Amino acid sequence: MVFPNYAVADVGVATAFYEALGFTRNPAFSDETTSCMAVNEQVSIMLLEHERFDEFLVGEQRRAERGSLENLLALLLGSREEVDAFGAAGTAAGGRLSKPIEESEWGMYGGQLTDPDGHIIDFFHMEAPAA
Incomplete structure (x- = not known):
């Protein structure tokens, strides 16, 4: 499986957007700061509020600034x-x-x-x- 991780400002807004595209929220991997959006059986997009996303970074790693392309x-x-x-x-x-x-x-x-x-x-x- 593939799990692209996206830093988002508001997980509720981001979740609603991806649900409107037809993706399904997987509650087993979601909480108040994270939504796991199933695209299909092989791909789920992880929507992580900024602070939650930052918890996965180590050392000098930094999330891309708004306006810069990350993927x-x-x-x-x-x-x-x-x-x-x-x-x-x-x-x-x-x-x-x-x-x-x-x-x-x-x-x-x-x-x-x-x-x-x-x-x-x-x-x-x-x-x-x-x-």
């Missing part, structure tokens, strides 16, 4: 319709399209969504190559 999550979706719905759900929940939904090279259709804390999700659908 980019790429999410393959099952259809063009899912891409459109994902973008609409994300913007309705307080995110913004940082790259519009459009056709791109390699036969991909997708966009880029930035969550309320500045984390970026590239979301796209790619047709299977012709046999």
Whole structure:
């Protein structure tokens, strides 16, 4: 399994945003400062309020300042319709399209969504190559 960890200002706001995208909160790994958001059976995003996130850092490690890029999550979706719905759900929940939904090279259709804390999700659908 993969668990990307995101530092967030308010775990409630962040949780609501990711629930609006269709992710499910796993209460077994969540509390008042942390939400484990299941993307699928292999990936869960850990939303950690700043102080909680900082508990995982050692020595001179520091969390990225707001406005600096710390990671980019790429999410393959099952259809063009899912891409459109994902973008609409994300913007309705307080995110913004940082790259519009459009056709791109390699036969991909997708966009880029930035969550309320500045984390970026590239979301796209790619047709299977012709046999």
